[in-house]
Amino acid sequence: MNQHPFSLPKQLTPTRETSLPYLEELHQRYGLEVYPEDPFVGVFHIRDNVWAMYAPCTHAVGDNWLYLIEGPEKALFIDNGYGIGDLRALGEKLTGKPVISAVTHCHGDHAGGCPQWDEIYCHEYCADMLHQQMEHYEEWWNSFNHVGEAQHRPYYTEKDKIPYRPYTPLRLPNHFLINLGGDYDIELIHTGGHSPGLSCFLDRKSRILYAGDAFFESRVKGLGVGLNGARPGTLHPESMSISYYYKQVEALAARIGEFDFAMSGHGYIDSPARIVTDVFAALKAVIENPDGYDDVIESHTGKTYIKNGGIADVLYKPEVVRKNLEEYPL
């Protein structure tokens, strides 16, 4: 653990969703290391067998969190970032074990590093989306990372980019168990909502739910699970409806006794488990009365309505919610 005063290498400068004081707080608690294998993540050793890695965004939208879990025989990355830097080598160095990777969903801040592996563990709907992305990979990567646009943050060079090579996204069913050796299993729990394949991963041994973009603390203004409905061309659009997400969150909320902490993909980490029941309460309120919002903000998708459930918000558009409920009734 390092003792030097808090400073970050230039490539780790945070953007909107992670504040410097918060990173400093985490540094005090866990230490912060940056390794030559992948200098594009800041590594916090948050549990004996868990590392949280802070990965700054390639554009102005939001940094994210990747997690590495070490099991008895192998280690597992939950999400693999933007596809910049040798994350796999870093995981192997930290654990001394073979490292596999799962992704919570197909977005470029979570699944950009997939070509580092032959197989990626993910929900079947996510696998379908990843196959679609692979068909026009270069174009997809450039557009997600805003290459060539004013807001692009080229803190990396071309040689730091993971070269594309086709990989196999495993089409896993809901509740699939990923075994890390012995009886150490990580359970995939599909939520949908923000993305068709969006899944959390439950580590019952550590009592941690890895939440991806399914649950966020609302301490960052405008950060909450976004329910904007499916865009044309999105596969399995029904799974992005509020009705679908509501039922999945309801089932997960009933299992709240199985975990104490949630680790989100953006914003704050180590959130209390109630983040799930708080989101459920907000969803229930939105479904009962789509016009009963607490706040309205202007976001990149236009006017966005906020319903607060306690420590977590739901971001939505009343017209999309009404349409969802009509098309996919509860």
Ligand SMILES: [Zn+2]
């Ligand atoms: Zn996402």
Ligand SMILES: [Zn+2]
């Ligand atoms: Zn995300």
